[in-house]
Amino acid sequence: MYDAPWGGSEVLWSDVAAEALAQGHEVLICTHAWPELAAPLKALQRDGAQFYLRPRYDDSLAFRVKSRFKRVLNGGELDEIRVLKKFAPDVVLVSQGGWNDLFYHAQVRAWLRQKPYSLICHNYQDPVRLNEFQREQFTTMFAEAQEVLMISANQLKTIRRQLATELPNARVVQNPLNLPTSYPIAYPEADTSELTTQLAVVASFDVDRKGQDVLLEAFSAEQWHRRNWHLNLYGHGPDRTYLERLIRYYGLEERVTLHGHVSDSSRIWAKNHLLVLPSRIESGPMVLQESLLCGRAVVAADVGLVRMWLDEGETGFIADASTAASLNAALERAWACRDKWQSMGHEGYERTYQRLENKPAAALLNQLIEVASRHSIAK
The missing domain is CATH 3.40.50.2000 (Glycogen Phosphorylase B;)
Incomplete structure (x- = not known):
C-alpha cells in the first residue's frame, strides 16, 4: 500500500x-x-x-x-x-x-x-x-x-x-481478522429513553473511500436531532481535520466524537450497540466480519463483501449506496427496530462464525x- x-x-x-x-x-x-x-x-x-x-x-x-x-x-x-x-x-x-x-x-x-x-x-x-x-x-x-x-x-x-x-x-x-481474545462481546445495556444509543464507525479517516462525510450529512437531517444517539469515529488518517470541520459545519459537536485508533476491538464493542459502515468503495471491509463476530448488528453501504456476510433485516441493514439518502433510509430501518439489535447481533455471530476460514x-x-x-x- x-x-x-x-x-x-x-x-x-x-x-x-x-x-x-x-x-x-x-x-x-x-x-x-x-x-x-x-x-x-x-x-x-x-x-x-x-x-x-x-x-x-x-x-x-x-x-x-x-x-x-x-x-x-x-x-x-x-x-x-x-x-x-x-x-x-x-x-x-x-x-x-x-x-x-x-x-x-x-x-x-x-x-x-x-x-x-x-x-x-x-x-x-x-x-x-x-x-x-x-x-x-x-x-x-x-x-x-x-x-x-x-x-x-x-x-x-x-x-x-x-x-x-x-x-x-x-x-x-x-x-x-483482528479479533479480541474472546468473543462475542457482552452487549451494552439496552437502549432506553434515558440511555444514549452508541454507534461506531471503525475506519481510517480517508473520506473518499470510507465515506464518513456522507454519513455526517445523513445525521444532519432533522429527525436525528430529536433522537438520543452518539456517533463514535475510530481511526486515524489524512482527513481528520476535514472531519472535525464537517462536524462543526453540521452542528454535531455534541453528537460525534473522534477517538483515534483503538487496537483492542473489545473496548469498542463493550461501548457500542451498532456498527455503521458508510464506505464508498472497498472490497473487503474486515470490520464488518469482526463486528458481527463480536455480536453487533451492522448498517452498511453495499460495497465489496457486504452482501456476502450481511443479511438485510436479519443481521443488519444494507444501504444501496454510500449517499446521504441511502444511508439515511437504512439507518431509519435500523432505528425503527433497535430493540432487536442485540438478537440480530447474536444471529450475526452465529452465521459468521460458521463461515469463517x-x-x-x-x-x-x-x-x-x-x-x-x-x-x-x-x-
Missing part, C-alpha cells in the same frame, strides 16, 4: 510472511519506505525477514535527479530488481493495495515473468474508465500470474465486467508452496 505505512490490505501478506518464517522459510519483504516501520513489520524483521524498503516517490527535483542518477549507475536497473535477483525466491506474493498497481511497476512486472507469483487485489473502482489498450494490458497482467486473489465475489464480478473477461485463474480469499494465511502459504513446487517440476 502506497499512501500509508499500514492498513487492512497489509494484513494478509504479512501474516503469510510470519507463517513462512515460523515454518523455516526465507522471506524477503519489498515494501515502501516510511520514517518508521509499522509494528507488524518490525515483528517480521525481528523474526528474521529480510527487507528492501522501496523509496516513496517525491516530485521534487532533487529526488528525481537522484533516482535517475542511480538508475544510470545501475545500467537502468532498479535497486529493487538487483535485490530480488540476489535473493532468488522460489515464489513471489504481490499484494496490491488496489487492483492494478503492478501494471505501473514495469521493471518488477518484467522480472516477475521469470518467476511463479500470485497477485492479490485488495480493492476495485466502479465505475472506472478504461480504453481497449488498458483492458488488454490488465487482462494480460492477470493472466501472467499463477493465481489472482480477490477479497470479495463482488470485486471479482466487477473486475470481470470491466475487463470483459473471465479471469479463470482468479479466486476469492478471506482476510485474517480458520487460518487463511496458512492456507495461502500452502498454496504458494504448491505453486513453487509445480514450477520447479515444470523446469
Whole structure:
C-alpha cells in the first residue's frame, strides 16, 4: 500500500510472511519506505525477514535527479530488481493495495515473468474508465500470474465486467481478522429513553473511500436531532481535520466524537450497540466480519463483501449506496427496530462464525508452496 505505512490490505501478506518464517522459510519483504516501520513489520524483521524498503516517490527535483542518477549507475536497473535477483525466491506474493498497481511497476512486472507469483487485489473502482489498450494490458497482467486473489465475489464480478473477461485463474480469499481474545462481546445495556444509543464507525479517516462525510450529512437531517444517539469515529488518517470541520459545519459537536485508533476491538464493542459502515468503495471491509463476530448488528453501504456476510433485516441493514439518502433510509430501518439489535447481533455471530476460514494465511502459504513446487517440476 502506497499512501500509508499500514492498513487492512497489509494484513494478509504479512501474516503469510510470519507463517513462512515460523515454518523455516526465507522471506524477503519489498515494501515502501516510511520514517518508521509499522509494528507488524518490525515483528517480521525481528523474526528474521529480510527487507528492501522501496523509496516513496517525491516530485521534487532533487529526488528525481537522484533516482535517475542511480538508475544510470545501475545500467537502468532498479535497486529493487538487483535485490530480488540476489535473493532468488522460489515464489513471489504481490499484494496490491488496489487492483492494478503492478501494471505501473514495469521493471518488477518484467522480472516477475521469470518467476511463479500470485497477485492479490485488495480493492476495485466502479465505475472506472478504461480504453481497449488498458483492458488488454490488465487482462494480460492477470493472466501472467499463477493465481489472482480477490477479497470479495463482488470485486471479482466487477473486475470481470470491466475487463470483459473471465479471469479463470482468479479466486476469492478471506482476510485474517483482528479479533479480541474472546468473543462475542457482552452487549451494552439496552437502549432506553434515558440511555444514549452508541454507534461506531471503525475506519481510517480517508473520506473518499470510507465515506464518513456522507454519513455526517445523513445525521444532519432533522429527525436525528430529536433522537438520543452518539456517533463514535475510530481511526486515524489524512482527513481528520476535514472531519472535525464537517462536524462543526453540521452542528454535531455534541453528537460525534473522534477517538483515534483503538487496537483492542473489545473496548469498542463493550461501548457500542451498532456498527455503521458508510464506505464508498472497498472490497473487503474486515470490520464488518469482526463486528458481527463480536455480536453487533451492522448498517452498511453495499460495497465489496457486504452482501456476502450481511443479511438485510436479519443481521443488519444494507444501504444501496454510500449517499446521504441511502444511508439515511437504512439507518431509519435500523432505528425503527433497535430493540432487536442485540438478537440480530447474536444471529450475526452465529452465521459468521460458521463461515469463517480458520487460518487463511496458512492456507495461502500452502498454496504458494504448491505453486513453487509445480514450477520447479515444470523446469
